[in-house]
Amino acid sequence: MITVDGSEVARANLPHTLPFALEASETFDIGSDTGTGVDDADYASPFPFTGAIEKLTLQLGTNG
């Protein structure tokens, strides 16, 4: 689900998340994407964000 300024704008089904491992060459990136992209149809890395970041927050939920 995606919300913008608190209002839901899109929702879709995610059958599952990956359980054990992501590619070791890949990293956690904020504001651009090093290494390979998650969807080549959408963009080519590094795909820097053209706006400005005030604050990004990653909140982890429970396992399973």
Add this chain to the structure above:
Amino acid sequence: MRPLVAALSASALTALVLAATAGAAQEAPAGSPAATNPIEPLRIPNPPAPFQGVINLDAASSTPYWAPQVSAPAGAPNILMVIIDDEGFGAPSTFGGVIPTPELDRLASDGLRYTQFHTTSLCSPTRAALITGRNHHSVGFGVIGEAATGYPGYDSIITNDKATIGQILTANGYATSWFGKNHNTPAFVTSEAGPFDQWPSGMGFEYFYGFNSGETNQWQPELYRNHTRIYPYLDNPGYNLITDMADDAIDHIERLNALAPDKPFFVYYAPGATHAPHHPTPEWIEKFKGKFGMGWNALRDQIFANQKRLGVVPENAQLTPWPDDLLKQWDALTADEKKLFERQMEVYAAYLAYTDHEVGRVIQSIRDMGKYDDTLIVYISGDNGGSAEGSPEGTPNEMTFFNGVEVPVADQMRYLDSWGSDRTYPHMAVGWTWALNTPYKWTKQVPSYLGGIRNGMVISWPARITDAGIRNQFHHVVDIVPTLLEATGIAAPQTVNGIDQKPIEGVSLAYTFDAANADAPSARHTQYFEMFGQRAIYHDGWMASTLPFRAPWDGTAPEPKDVVNDAQWELYDLTKDWTQNTNVAAENPEKLKALQDLFWIEAAKYQVLPLDASALTRFIAPRPSIVAGRTESTYTRPITGIPLGTAPSTLNKSFSIKAEIDVPEGGGEGMLMTQGGRFGGWGLYLLEGKPVFVYDLLDLARPRVSAPQALAKASTRSSSPSPTMVRAWARAGSA
């Protein structure tokens, strides 16, 4: 020497003058700026040398004194230590394989081929033993670092009472460097925030050009120069790390030679090949087109015949049977399967041949500078047996193995032409792996059968090893450090930085360098093996082995209820049965019992306990890191290249991302936050102004959610501009 120099007339031979001058430089007067001296090796670093000049009130009436610069012991050779990743005993031509490794062949024609050299059945454990001369559990690497748990044998921490060969040789006057794979830095300290005490620099290596993980994409690698992440592949079409690291190593060695030709070097050279992803260049793949139509069963017979012809297995050795209960015979495959699997193998073969070629360029640079005869080269062909982590049908994306997924052949066919390119992250089918481990049973991960732990090794050192040949003594990767120390004439330190050192556990195999000792009995009598609770013990020709708890390609198989007592043991007399073909446990119950008892003694001695049979589930066990214990992480600036071992783990859980951003005119574009990439991962980004969240499930499916409208610039929405807040929730199995 000085009188000799003085006596030389102008007509003396130039070569003699040069030699004498070099000798004189070695013997510069004590206290002079040119004075050098080996250190006292038992305590490194040595305490400050006492000042031996004269100090009066002013410099004019005083005598300066320079402490000698550290020099390596006279005659200490250069060292090149090469270790290839995930290569089976029977893969290279040097040990009977059909994949040409001419550089290894050439070394073998100058040196010694070892036929009973052993590793640990997994990557970072073997490497930890290789650089410390201690057993892998003794230095915290019971398993790979990504699966570390909080026990001394498993925490991925090489404690400071077990200094590495890098620390020892650097302190003793070597120029030390490390290229390629590391995998001995705990995954949880690999970010730029350090600490760096167990990065290559902290482990005593003065220069590092490589990657910290267990594997890397060769087209777009995770790459560091020392502590700094670099991206040489950007705007560099055709870039491949296998070639780049050879270039960097050659440049480094040549620079050292130009700057300090008398200073010996120690180069640790560890290519990512031939671990997955198999990423050779298209030119190399082309050379192997159509070479594997014979299939994996016939290939096995061919390799075995070659091995007997070369003498790397004895004439009476038996070829172990094909595991019909686990793997299909080649003739039973469909046409599509054969087509796909042949292609997988062509790419693997290309990857190994390409890598050997690039290693050869490094060796050639040493020849070209005239130092080959005085360079001890250790070339280990495989840090464990060939890998079965591709599943019985192979995979275009090895991350499927690491997440417990198999890709049907029909779905793999669309990667047929791109196999090996940057669109794939591939691994070949297990049938090939089994064939490349000929004549042995099993594969990487299995510590109890020779297919998992026996690797070819060649050592050359023309100045010292004058008769090329074959050596059959039983040795293990822990024996390399003591061998290097004996070769360099450097004693193992008793203290390092004031810390008392634990003894080195390996035994030197340098006695095998002499032709007179070609058939000497093995200096190593006992060696334990353990991985994922599976275990074995070797003692004076006997080997007791537990059957694997699971197939190595099945990382999510149920664990044994009782890892201690559920093991089924077999017994082999390797003196009569080179390949572990005939289990003689029933005929020798007392022998088996004695060996089982010996296993527990060795296990207690080397921190092997507690045994743990879990595999992939151990990857997500909580462990220390800069984000340990944190459920919320905030970032107020762009930051990239955070290794996943040091990032908040989103694996196997729900998560949300809140993005407070200033949207530019027109809606903006670009990545906000992402983990992973083409072969698995997720990203939240703006595309033509619209927020998009994509979860890439191993390049097999990409569920996505996308806002219908572009974001508006905040100032156009309200009188007091505030950041736009985009929020995405990823919750498995729901909306």
